[in-house]
Amino acid sequence: MHEGAIAESIVDILKQVKERNGLKRIVKVRLKIGKMSGIMIDALMFALEALRTEEDVIFGTSFEVIETNIRAKCNLCDRIYEYKDVSEVVMICDQCGMPLDIIEGKEMEIIDVEGEL
Numbered sequence: 001m002h003e004g005a006i007a008e009s010i011v012d013i014l015k016q017v018k019e020r021n022g023l024k025r026i027v028k029v030r031l032k033i034g035k036m037s038g039i040m041i042d043a044l045m046f047a048l049e050a051l052r053t054e055e056d057v058i059f060g061t062s063f064e065v066i067e068t069n070i071r072a073k074c075n076l077c078d079r080i081y082e083y084k085d086v087s088e089v090v091m092i093c094d095q096c097g098m099p100l101d102i103i104e105g106k107e108m109e110i111i112d113v114e115g116e117l
């Protein structure tokens with residue numbers, strides 16, 4: 001993944017949030033990143049850190065990352081599988097041998113933004 005581009009899009013979203021809500025500054029941002037999103041959290045944090053010097057909007061902003069496990073569901077029996085790591089993912093249901101659908105773990109979302117008025 002291109003963490004630099006993701007960091008830039010986060011900054012763009014934060015600019016909109018800041019403007020729309022008339023915030024003086026953004027104090028804290030919580031991000032939800034799925035373990036199957038392909039995003040390397042360290043690289044993303046590094047990219048955000050690098051943007052800090054040129055983007056006022058994230059000056060002094062702290063970022064908290066919540067990593068979500070991978071969840072998959074069987075289409076036939078609705079059994080839910082949960083994996084803590086990509087390497088554990090088995091795409092076939094134990095019970096019926098059907099392929100599983102990934103229902104969680106691929107996402108990257110901004111959960112909430114804490115600002116100062």
Ligand SMILES: [Zn+2]
Nearest residue numbers: 074077093096
């Ligand atoms: Zn099944």
